[in-house]
Amino acid sequence: MTRRPLLLSVLTALAVLVVFNLAVAGATRLTARRKFLARLEAAPPETRLLFLGNSLFEDGIDTGAFVEAWRPAERAPAVFSAALHATTPVEHALVLRQALSRLSQVRYLVYGYSDEQLSLQSQTGWGDMISSRALSYAFPDEAAALYAPGSLETRWRFRALSLLPMLAERTTLWSKVETLRKALGAVGMPAQASPKEEDLEAVAQRLEGVVRADRGFSVAVKELFRLARAQGVQVFVVEMPAGHPPAFYEGPAARALRAYNRARVEAESGLYIDASLWIQDRKYFRDAEHLSPEGARLFSARLGQEISRRVEPSAE
Amino acid sequence: MRMLLRLKDLLEYVGGSADTPPEGFRPLSPVALGLYWGLLICAILAFSGQASKFIYIDF
Numbered sequence: 001m002t003r004r005p006l007l008l009s010v011l012t013a014l015a016v017l018v019v020f021n022l023a024v025a026g027a028t029r030l031t032a033r034r035k036f037l038a039r040l041e042a043a044p045p046e047t048r049l050l051f052l053g054n055s056l057f058e059d060g061i062d063t064g065a066f067v068e069a070w071r072p073a074e075r076a077p078a079v080f081s082a083a084l085h086a087t088t089p090v091e092h093a094l095v096l097r098q099a100l101s102r103l104s105q106v107r108y109l110v111y112g113y114s115d116e117q118l119s120l121q122s123q124t125g126w127g128d129m130i131s132s133r134a135l136s137y138a139f140p141d142e143a144a145a146l147y148a149p150g151s152l153e154t155r156w157r158f159r160a161l162s163l164l165p166m167l168a169e170r171t172t173l174w175s176k177v178e179t180l181r182k183a184l185g186a187v188g189m190p191a192q193a194s195p196k197e198e199d200l201e202a203v204a205q206r207l208e209g210v211v212r213a214d215r216g217f218s219v220a221v222k223e224l225f226r227l228a229r230a231q232g233v234q235v236f237v238v239e240m241p242a243g244h245p246p247a248f249y250e251g252p253a254a255r256a257l258r259a260y261n262r263a264r265v266e267a268e269s270g271l272y273i274d275a276s277l278w279i280q281d282r283k284y285f286r287d288a289e290h291l292s293p294e295g296a297r298l299f300s301a302r303l304g305q306e307i308s309r310r311v312e313p314s315a316e
Numbered sequence: 317m318r319m320l321l322r323l324k325d326l327l328e329y330v331g332g333s334a335d336t337p338p339e340g341f342r343p344l345s346p347v348a349l350g351l352y353w354g355l356l357i358c359a360i361l362a363f364s365g366q367a368s369k370f371i372y373i374d375f
Contacts, residue, residue: 012347013350015354
């Protein structure tokens with residue numbers, strides 16, 4: 001092939017990529033995370049209590065039940081749930097920064113977590129930055145600083161990806177195929193499967209590893225506390241029920257990590273709430289990890305009682 | 317069998333491992349070749365990096 005036809009082919013291929021990018025940008029205007037960012041933008045300015053976390057909290061919080069359980073009822077705060085599925089503390093810190101920049105009345109942050117989430121430094125591989133985690137591309141510099149502090153390579157990679165919808169939003173393209181895959185994968189499976197025994201052993205080993213390594217909280221979790229402190233927001237860290245059996249939560253690995261996390265939360269002037277055993281009956285879970293709407297109602301009511309008891313001690 | 321061989325020759329040509337198309341086919345124009353490679357890149361980008369991950373439905 002001579003130079004001229006080759007150039008023509010390359011230009012045509014580039015034109016296809018440009019059209020593809022525009023098509024992806026148009027098709028992903030209504031993704032869950034775009035809707036989430038729009039919802040966050042429209043959060044009531046009188047919000048005083050903010051929920052933050054991943055799917056465990058997104059599914060586990062019933063704001064109506066939480067507010068109803070608050071005592072005294074007349075002092076129940078305006079609440080807003082900024083929890084989003086498939087996110088890590090990095091996205092939570094980005095969301096908190098956005099929320100606090102426009103919600104000046106927020107006084108309480110309720111942050112739900114499970115397992116080793118508070119200490120885990122999240123990965124930024126090609127297969128990791130998908131689904132809701134693509135939210136990071138909306139804030140490339142801030143996200144890169146939390147994922148890999150000081151890394152120019154991560155910063156420029158995030159910047160480049162944020163400009164290319166076909167890369168940043170590729171999960172959306174795959175979602176329809178994924179729907180079919182999940183439906184087929186669920187055929188013949190029990191509706192409320194419990195985690196396998198060997199999975200729990202692996203989780204326990206990971207938890208023990210966090211305590212042994214003693215690296216403290218991840219950069220993103222430290223940023224959460226810094227942002228909250230800067231605006232005088234009281235942080236409640238809630239250890240969520242994540243579907244493990246009670247024996248696991250009472251086992252040595254979970255207890256050791258709980259004590260480790262509690263000490264660090266309190267060192268950051270936060271309050272720690274161990275809610276891991278609040279919901280034990282599997283009928284209140286919609287799958288292996290996530291609470292059902294009924295489970296969320298029960299959980300949120302108890303959380304509302306617990307937090308109002310700590311915030312409004314005079315009400316007792 | 318002959319059809320399969322022609323298909324193989326055709327795929328080898330569009331895949332770039334053969335310089336000339338099989339008998340009866342005209343060589344692809346530079347624009348058609350560009351379209352083909354552009355669409356191929358799009359397909360690869362759309363499906364890469366997601367084979368072994370649990371991902372949430374997000375649309």
